[in-house]
Amino acid sequence: MALKKKPVTGMKDILPAEMQVREYVMNQIRETYGGFGFHSIETPCVEHIENLSSKQGGDNEKLIFKIMKRGEKLNVEEAREENDLTDSGLRYDLTVPLSRYYSNNAASLPAPFKSLQMGSVWRADRPQKGRFRQFVQCDIDILGDASRLAEIDLILATTTLLGKIGFKGYTVRINDRNILKGMAAFCGFPEESYDQVFIILDKMDKIGMDGVERELKEAGYEEEKVKKYLSLFESVTRDASGVRSLGETLKGSMDPEQAENLAAIIDSVTGISTCQFSIQFDPTLVRGMSYYTGTIFEIQVDGFPGSVGGGGRYDKMIGKFTGMDTPACGFSIGFERIITILMDEGFTVPGSQEKIAFLLEKGVSDEVTNQAMKEAMEERAKGVTVLVSQMNKNKKFQKDSLLKEGYTQFKEFYKESLK
Missing domain, CATH: 3.30.930.10 (Bira Bifunctional Protein; Domain 2)
Known part of the structure; x- marks a missing residue:
């Protein structure tokens, strides 16, 4: 039986052109939110099923990718209901994991705590344009501040970020x-x-x-x-x-x-x-x-259905873990929707460094190969991106593909001479 080459439904492969835009936006997120004093954190992608099913996640709790118990804890024969087979699940958002994280680590964190979290989440949702079953979320949250300063700070940080990436x-x-x-x-x-x-x-x-x-x-x-x-x-x-x-x-x-x-x-x-x-x-x-x-x-962005970001105050969630309510407010941008809009508009990463492609004819000598490699290293030391690659038979198609990847200069190395 042949293996399947397409991704699982609702998930996607990310090609280099989109990955470049994603990495640029992620860097802008870290830089902008860092400038507002938010601390980057990371939480596990797997959460306790009790936390995910605590009646705080609305309809998302119906979309959990549940994980079966492992080893001797998994007893299919004696299981009477679904919960007998599962003890954890993939997170469907970043807010529930953040609340658990804060509850577990508050003594080691500044007060109030300004959190930045980026990572994949999973929902067994119906896929559509800009909506996937695995997707990246980006949240900023302020925990421990009951004043409106939190909302003002979150809105200013988020709109500053969107302005930086052209919205x-x-x-x-x-x-x-x-x-x-x-x-x-x-x-x-x-x-x-x-x-x-x-x-x-x-x-x-x-x-x-x-x-x-x-x-x-x-x-x-x-x-x-x-x-x-x-x-x-x-x-x-x-x-x-x-x-x-x-x-x-x-x-x-x-x-x-x-x-x-x-x-x-x-x-x-x-x-x-x-x-x-x-x-x-x-x-x-x-x-x-x-x-x-x-x-x-x-x-709300004109011409795009649904929202591209949202959030609010959730002062009761952390108390579900600790027994003591803690003021909390967060703002999440729709990372995948923003990327979709940028890609549809043909967005190019500004200020990209110079990119040169060295193309070597098949069968060139070791001397020519070494010459090309040496020149490439010299250019890289100057901050230039240099690709060294074998020249394809269809050189025009190869160059057209490289142009789409941002390569603007080409240098060709042949068996007999350098052109």
Whole structure:
């Protein structure tokens, strides 16, 4: 039986041209976030199944690649359910592993702790453009800071990075889970129904206001409550003053300080950042992860479906490990989606070093070969990238391929003479 040459569904081989862009973006990430004081860390790709299945990861918990027990611990004959066969799984995000990491190592870490983590995650998802079953995530998190300084710092760092790699004109959408709850309470929805209401609201960008109204009514909610609820979204403006105005409207249903906190974040980012983007209050922004407790945000790029980054505050997750809540806030960029956009736009890495190809005719003498190798080493000492390779029969095709890889100069070595 012939072996399969294509990758497993939902995973991909990365060719050199894309790998060059990926490495460039990764270097920009490390440099930019490092300049904001974030520390690079690494966590294992395998996590305890109890941590991955703790009802904090939303729908991602349905997409876990589970790992079977090993050796004598694996007893298939006596297994009665799936959990009898598995004790771990591949991580589906970087937030749960970070929370475990911090819980285990807090005594050795600075406070507050600013974390940068890049690595592959795995989800048994339906593959599509920009979405894979194995993909790289890039997260920055601030643990131990309950103030809005954390949100401001995260947004400024992320937008600075995007500006460095050429993104402009995008939108940072921002909301607060407490405002979502305050709006629902103001309109009379029972607290136990909030999750269902928010799930329907989260479809706003796909089905519109009319679609949300229809689905809320079909779910059994009274028309008067639904109308009152949707009128809030129609009347609020998408800036800091809109947040403050909404906070006044909801002051009997939520702490007005929560609205003021969000408005102050918008004002600060708008006043400080020099990058070309807009930050907008979006009261329809929900984000599906159940671990979010306060501020939430997403990045929207015109012409690209879905978000290319997102995050928020998750002040209760670390307490699941330690028994004591720790303030936590994070921002994740959609690394694979950003790479997809850059590749579709024909992005080339700026400031790449000079690249020369030395092509040796088949059968050249050792003397000519050594001459080529010596010259290549001299050029490399000057910082030039030099490829030494045997010359193909179809030299034109070979050169065209090398041009696509960024080689701009060629030197040919023949049996009889050097050209």
